[in-house]
Amino acid sequence: MTKKQIDQLALASYTGNSLNRRKVEKLTSLMLRKDLKMYIRALKNWERKHSIEIIIPDDKYKKDLSLTTIRQIFPKKEIKYSTDPTLVTGIRIVAEDMAYDFNLKDTLEDIVEHIRAQYD
Amino acid sequence: MIDSSKIIEKLEKGLMTFSAEPKMQSVGKVEKNTDGIIVASGLYKAQMGEQVVFEGGALGMVLNLSEDYASIALLSAEENLKRGGSVKTTGRMTSINVSSALLGRVINPLGEPLDGKARIKHGELMPIEAVAASVVEREPVNVPLKTGIKAIDAMIPIGRGQRELIIGDRGLGKTAIAIDSIINQKQNKKPVTCIYVAIGQKQSSVAQVVDKLLEEGAMNYTIVVAAGASDPAPLQYLAPYAGVAIAEYFLKKGEDSLIVYDDLTKHAWAYRQISLVLRRPAGREAYPGDIFYLHSRLLERAVKLNSKNGGGSITALPIIETQGSDISAYIPTNVISITDGQIYLQSDLFNSGIRPAINIGNSVSRVGGSAQTGATKSVAGKTRLELAQYAELAAFAQFGSELDEATLSQLERGKRTTEILKQPQYHPLPEHLEVLSIFAVTNGLLDSVLLDDFQKFEQEYHQYMIKNHMKIIEELSLGQKITERLGKDITEATEKFKKTFVI
Incomplete structure (x- = not known):
């Protein structure tokens, strides 16, 4: 099977915005190992393109998030949440391969890099 | 002792220019790690050759870009690298x-110090x-770069901006020639900046x-860039390019530099290793298809700029190690075709005591007399x-037939010429000596000196001339053609010394 065919199958595995389990089981039972690897990769790519990851320091910050604003910036994307306490405060949004950092951890790292670049 | 309040004042001053704007970065995820090559998904905006940073702070370099993945060469050890980790x-x-x-x-090819001293400014x-x-x-190469080795400066002269390959089997003195060339640069009023790049060498x-x-x-004007045998292959691959990047810094300032690549055979091996792990198609001897380009783009950066562009130069001495004296192998022929000449070292000559073991017949400098005073x-x-004539005659003389006087004297002259070209390691000579x-031997002044005493004779002769005939030495130091009068003075002084020379 070509890559294009695999990509089309991956797209067809979705009903609406969610993965259809029955379709996936039927397709995977018919695939060779090599094609299966490409199919899984295509599904992962699709997931990445159609979702954004919001990383917050703690679950309690979820209520502070303005979901309306986020949906306006990233329409038609599924929102996934994860926590990373090292952010201290702020937020990190990962959309496809771009990361948008609005957190204290990143600012502190930038300060360190800035000082290192200035002084011997 | 620096006052802490001064440190705080400096930091505050530095932070005035800091801007805390939110950042956007291209990130990827580590999918696989195979022998120092990381395959990461994402990174759609990564460029070929771009530097990337892993989660733990390790550096990498993008070497392959495909539709869904980027292959990254890991440049430093990373203990916490795991699948799913981020790379920016x-x-x-x-x-x-x-x-x-x-x-x-x-330093290493990333510019990090390896000598235990302070961070680089x-x-x-x-x-x-x-x-x-x-x-x-x-502009054409026209300024000599003196190596201090008689055989090279006389017959295979190197100019500033030239690429001269040093090729031979292991243990024949290739590195010794390069090191002597570096040491000899201290003779110059303004020493040429020297860069020694060690690729895949033992620490x-x-x-x-x-x-x-x-x-x-010689370390005062030398920089050593080392990517040892225990360093990752990508670091060994980058080492010569890091070296020439340093040379280009001095070139921009209009200065001359000498760079030694020791050796490009190991560089080719490291690149082969990386290419095979990246699954690039393997060609002859399993080298990738662009193995020629690997060395040609490196050596093309050795240059002599015209005065309009600063007048600086980078002279390159790449070293290639052959196996069984085979200079017709793949990598040696590649590099020979790129360089402006080669110095070929032969094991027969080395074993028979001729050191440096330079095969004059197979060695050449394509710049030639333009690089000589x-x-x-x-x-x-x-x-x-x-x-060359002596080598032919010597083979003929082995048959033991009776030879005429002219042939015998030519043989004796040839033996003395061979003897005068021998030189101990770490003893580069200034041009006047x-x-x-060479003047003494080519003009027959040393025909009466016994071969066994030659090295001792030469040493004492030099000391005698410096002590008693400084005027001759000063005139020779000017680098101008030897006049008849000067020739007579040298002949007289040499004859005087021969009478006083005691075995």
């Missing part, structure tokens, strides 16, 4: 921090990969080289031909 682009091509503070230091970021100077920016060998350079006072040219012009020795 930095937005800049792989480069090295260069400043004059690098002189006397031992912040200088200019020079790109590891850069386009070589164009044709219009260059003990690099330490020995550094020790020797320190002992001879008038003095050297006037005395060394006949030497190569005489040696080289010219003196």
Whole structure:
């Protein structure tokens, strides 16, 4: 099977915005190992393109998030949440391969890099 | 002792220029790690050769871009690298921090110090990969780069901006020639900046080289870039490019530099390893298809710029190790076709005591007389031909037939010429002493000296001339063609010394 065919199958595995389990089981039972690897990769790519990851320091910050604003910036994307306490405060949004950092951890790292670049 | 309030004041001043704007970065996820090559998904905006940073702070360089993945060469050890970890682009091509503070230091290809001394001062970021100077920016090689080795300066002269390959089997003195060339640069009023790039060498060998350079006072104008045998293959691959990037910093300032690549055979092996792990198609001897380009783009960066572009130069001495004296193998032939000449070392000559073991017949400098001063040219012009004639005659004389007087004298002259070209390691000679020795032997002044006493004779002869005939030495130091009068003076002085020479 070509890559294009695999990509089309991956797209067809979705009903609406969610993965259809029955379709996936039927397709995977018919695939060779090599094609299966490409199919899984295509599904992962699709997931990445159609979702954004919001990383917050703690679950309690979820209520502070303005979901309306986020949906306006990233329409038609599924929102996934994860926590990373090292952010201290702020937020990190990962959309496809771009990361948008609005957190204290990143600012502190930038300060360190800035000082290192200035002084011997 | 610096006051803490002063440190705080400096930090506050530095932070005035800091901007805390939110950042956007291209990130990817680590999918696989195979022998130092990381396959990461995402990174759609990564460029070829771009520097990336892993979660733990390790650096990498993008080497392959495919539809869904980027292959990254890991440049430093990373213990916490795991699948799913993040990798970010930095937005800049792989480069090295260069400043004059690098002189006397031992660094790795990333610019990190290896000698245990202080951090390198912040200088200019020079790109590891850069386009070589164009044709219009260059000028022909016309200034000599003296190695201090008689055989090379007389018959295979090297000029500033030339690429001269040193090729031979292991243990024949290739590195010794390069080190002697570096040590000899201290004879110049303004020493040429020297860069020694050690690729895939043993750490003990690099330490020995550094020790020797320190002992001879050559480290003051030398930088050592080391990617040892235990360093990852990507670091060994980058080492020569890092070295020439450093040389280009000095070139921009209009200065001359000498760079030694020791050795490009190991560089080719490292690149082969990386290419095979990246699954690039393997060609002859399993080398990738662009193995020629690997060395050609490196060596093309050795240049002699015209005065309009600063007048600086980078002279390259690449070293290639052959197996079984086979100079027709793949990598040696590639590099021979790129360089402006080669110095071929032969094991037969080495074993018979001729050191440096240079095979004059197979060695050449395509720059030739343009890279010689008038003095050297006037005395060394006949030497190569005489040696070639001697080699032919010596083979003939082995048959033991009776030879006429002219042939016998030619044989004796040839033996003495061969003997005068021998030189101990770490003893490069200034030009005036080289010219003196070669003048003496080519003009028959040493025909009566016994072969066994030659080395001792030459040493004492040099000391005698410096002590008693400084005027001759000063005249020779000017580098001009030897006049008849000067020739007579040298002949008289030599005859005087011969009478006093005691075995």
